[in-house]
Amino acid sequence: MSMKGSKPKPQHQPRWPSPMEDSDHRSTRLHDDGSSFPSVRLRRLRRSSAIRDMLQESRVDVGTLVYPVFVQEGIAGREPIQSMPGQSRLPVSLLVDEVRHLLELGIRAIILFGIPSRKDEYASSAYAEDGIVQRAVSMLRREFSSDDLTIITDVCTCQYTSHGHCGIVDGGRVDNDSTLGVLARIAVSHANAGADIVAPSAMMDGQVRAIRDALDDEGFKDVLIMSYSAKYSSSLYSPFRSAADSAPRFGDRKSYQLHYTNAREALREIEQDVREGVDIIMVKPAIAYLDVIRLARDAFRHPLAAYSVSGEYALVKAAALQGLIDEDSVVMELLSCIRRAGADIIITYFAKRAAEIINGR
Numbered sequence: 001m002s003m004k005g006s007k008p009k010p011q012h013q014p015r016w017p018s019p020m021e022d023s024d025h026r027s028t029r030l031h032d033d034g035s036s037f038p039s040v041r042l043r044r045l046r047r048s049s050a051i052r053d054m055l056q057e058s059r060v061d062v063g064t065l066v067y068p069v070f071v072q073e074g075i076a077g078r079e080p081i082q083s084m085p086g087q088s089r090l091p092v093s094l095l096v097d098e099v100r101h102l103l104e105l106g107i108r109a110i111i112l113f114g115i116p117s118r119k120d121e122y123a124s125s126a127y128a129e130d131g132i133v134q135r136a137v138s139m140l141r142r143e144f145s146s147d148d149l150t151i152i153t154d155v156c157t158c159q160y161t162s163h164g165h166c167g168i169v170d171g172g173r174v175d176n177d178s179t180l181g182v183l184a185r186i187a188v189s190h191a192n193a194g195a196d197i198v199a200p201s202a203m204m205d206g207q208v209r210a211i212r213d214a215l216d217d218e219g220f221k222d223v224l225i226m227s228y229s230a231k232y233s234s235s236l237y238s239p240f241r242s243a244a245d246s247a248p249r250f251g252d253r254k255s256y257q258l259h260y261t262n263a264r265e266a267l268r269e270i271e272q273d274v275r276e277g278v279d280i281i282m283v284k285p286a287i288a289y290l291d292v293i294r295l296a297r298d299a300f301r302h303p304l305a306a307y308s309v310s311g312e313y314a315l316v317k318a319a320a321l322q323g324l325i326d327e328d329s330v331v332m333e334l335l336s337c338i339r340r341a342g343a344d345i346i347i348t349y350f351a352k353r354a355a356e357i358i359n360g361r
């Protein structure tokens with residue numbers, strides 16, 4: 001039987017009772033202005049690919065992506081990171097080419113992580129004038145203006161301390177207040193080299209205020225602070241830690257990073273950063289923490305970054321390499337979901353591939 005032949009005549013169609021007829025069911029009032037089936041057919045909104053495209057509520061734009069770059073002291077060439085297939089550690093000498101490639105793809109922001117050859121208890125190589133990040137930033141700044149490339153630097157001690165913690169250790173514990181001065185010193189040294197944005201990731205109380213004060217005192221009033229405001233203690237960081245050689249030598253980071261069960265506490269952390277003058281707030285990780293991103297989006301008006309971490313990258317990569325999922329579609333779905341949750345900026349190891357997909361390559 002054809003569809004035409006089976007079409008019922010209008011007078012035979014079932015009709016919802018009007019509020020007058022059905023005063024006991026007041027909820028039907030909502031629907032009686034015609035805003036229900038069959039006059040409303042939500043599937044109309046999805047009837048063609050062009051309409052679906054026009055009505056997309058969130059989009060992944062290349063301009064929202066930030067690519068993490070690992071720069072290492074004492075290596076001669078690109079070194080692939082085993083735990084993160086497709087990612088590499090680079091010597092300073094290859095950075096300019098790397099950034100040129102990113103710019104060709106339309107990616108205009110990087111976040112730099114340094115891997116020094118010298119570590120000590122006080123992370124002194126983290127703020128040395130000739131430190132790995134300082135040299136990397138200076139070189140990039142000579143080549144690319146702030147209008148072309150936004151250079152973000154991670155501000156922490158864990159890659160630079162012999163114990164691998166995100167601060168100064170005293171009596172077996174990370175001491176909050178003595179760490180603040182070190183973080184401020186690292187941030188100023190990055191600003192001095194030409195960083196546009198410094199990104200403290202140590203989860204120390206007062207880190208944003210300490211850094212803001214130091215930057216202002218040193219004349220870097222225009223350098224932004226993007227704080228890892230809600231950074232969780234997550235098992236999803238392990239591929240990064242082997243990449244950046246930053247795993248703690250004893251204990252863990254649970255006394256400063258958030259417990260993964262907590263969301264209200266994350267909002268308090270963000271609120272604290274806001275009071276201290278943060279410019280951009282961040283939630284890390286991203287894909288498993290979309291609810292926290294949404295809560296942060298609803299509670300604060302600050303630009304919001306989401307860091308999709310190494311473990312999230314590795315999970316997708318491992319499944320794709322085994323042929324279990326289609327990598328490109330999963331990548332675009334996950335990044336779109338991070339945007340849908342409310343993030344303005346996405347820091348992701350998939351930035352290059354996503355840019356290629358968006359550019360139709």
Ligand SMILES: [Zn+2]
Nearest residue numbers: 156157158166
């Ligand atoms: Zn750290």
